[in-house]
Amino acid sequence: MTVTPLLFLLPGVLFFAVYVVIPIFQSFQISLYDWDGLGEATYVGLENYSELVGDRAFEISLWNNVKWLVLYLLAIPAGLFIALFLNQTVAGIRLYKSLFFFPFVLSQVVVGLVFSWFYLPREGLLNAVLGFFGAGSINVLGDPTLATYGIIAAGLWPQTAYCMILYLTGLNAVDPEQIEAARLDGAKGRHMLWYVVIPQLRPATFIAFVVTIIGALRSFDLISIMTNGGPFGSTRVLSFYMFEQALSEYGFRMGYGSAIAVVLFMIMLVFIGYFLWSMWNEERQSGH
Numbered sequence: 001m002t003v004t005p006l007l008f009l010l011p012g013v014l015f016f017a018v019y020v021v022i023p024i025f026q027s028f029q030i031s032l033y034d035w036d037g038l039g040e041a042t043y044v045g046l047e048n049y050s051e052l053v054g055d056r057a058f059e060i061s062l063w064n065n066v067k068w069l070v071l072y073l074l075a076i077p078a079g080l081f082i083a084l085f086l087n088q089t090v091a092g093i094r095l096y097k098s099l100f101f102f103p104f105v106l107s108q109v110v111v112g113l114v115f116s117w118f119y120l121p122r123e124g125l126l127n128a129v130l131g132f133f134g135a136g137s138i139n140v141l142g143d144p145t146l147a148t149y150g151i152i153a154a155g156l157w158p159q160t161a162y163c164m165i166l167y168l169t170g171l172n173a174v175d176p177e178q179i180e181a182a183r184l185d186g187a188k189g190r191h192m193l194w195y196v197v198i199p200q201l202r203p204a205t206f207i208a209f210v211v212t213i214i215g216a217l218r219s220f221d222l223i224s225i226m227t228n229g230g231p232f233g234s235t236r237v238l239s240f241y242m243f244e245q246a247l248s249e250y251g252f253r254m255g256y257g258s259a260i261a262v263v264l265f266m267i268m269l270v271f272i273g274y275f276l277w278s279m280w281n282e283e284r285q286s287g288h
Helices: 003-030 047-053 056-072 075-086 093-105 108-118 125-132 147-172 176-184 189-200 202-217 221-226 238-246 254-287
Strands: none
Touching: 003 254, 047 254, 056 147, 056 202, 056 238, 056 254, 075 093, 075 147, 075 202, 093 147, 108 125, 108 147, 108 221, 147 202, 147 221, 176 189, 189 202, 202 254, 238 254
């Protein structure tokens, strides 16, 4: 009886092992070497990691990843708010759902291009709106202090749509008997939301947290399209800096790039491990 499901799972497990698990261990191994990707690799131990400590570009990339992590999580409450709005039965709700769903189906490259045009100093819609209200124009992507926040705003657009879809699915599974019982007890408004609805949305919230954190930590395509790490390297994140060091025209430092990848993986592992432990702990307590 157990052979058939194992046979169906085997191809997926093999692909996951070959393309995900094994490369993770290879990254750990390569990070201990000085290697250009073609010639002979020289074992250097932890030198690549010690070099990271004094690398200003790595420090900026790490700090930018922290900004991405903190601000990207805004997609979760925003997605919940929109899902609660779209879960109502009002006229034209299908049109509203389509409009809010639209960013999710767009490629990140398209999102990056759209927001690059939106931020244009003279021709962009943002500065046209600011000019209409009498404010001066700003060059979002050309200002080192604003560029990272501009890219994060672009990333929040499709990420909020994704969280909205998760919560819409979760709201369909909310127990109507609990809602009715809470109404009879006099619960309404934010009390109904906080004590009755949100606890039933924990699985959706867990997935939203994990996917949003992974998306924030591996943010690459928007940065590549919108600023290419500039201006003056101010918008680099760890994934982009890893690419620059290992694979770009002036890089080919595979060991150093792998060390950056290992640091990024460990940060991601800490967050995801914490959420998995929290969810397991809650399920264990509820089981008792």
